[in-house]
Amino acid sequence: MxxxxxxxxxxxxxxxxxxxxxxxxxxxxxxxxxxxxxxKFHPYKSGKDPTFTRYEAYQVSQYPDWIDIEMQDGNTVRYKR
Known part of the structure; x- marks a missing residue:
């Protein structure tokens, strides 16, 4: 072996x-x-769109569309969902 x-x-x-x-x-x-x-967040009312599935409605208002993160090298990077 x-x-x-x-x-x-x-x-x-x-x-x-x-x-x-x-x-x-x-x-x-x-x-x-x-x-x-x-x-960037959406207002909680935007999740009430009748065309959204229950999951989509939850995702829209609960979590941000994007966030900016400062990195160790000093740059800021934007992450989007």
Whole structure:
């Protein structure tokens, strides 16, 4: 039987045969620093549209359409659903 060691990037879960490559991968990822106050919600009444399914109505007013996140390198990135 042969035993092998695998190194896994803790950010993206990619597997590597050597430790240095896994460390390079982890260092290459720019991680979120904080959630900014910039986000877009719909008013709760917008979920009452009769053409929406129950799930769609819940999603529309409960969760933001987009959020801005400040990254460790100082850039702000917008994520949309």
């Amino acid at each position: 042969k035993e092998t060691t695998v190194y896994v990037c803790e950010i993206c879960k990619t597997r590597y045969a050597n430790r240095q490559e896994a460390e390079k991968c982890e260092a290459a990822h720019i991680k979120p620093k904080k959630l900014t106050k910039s986000m």
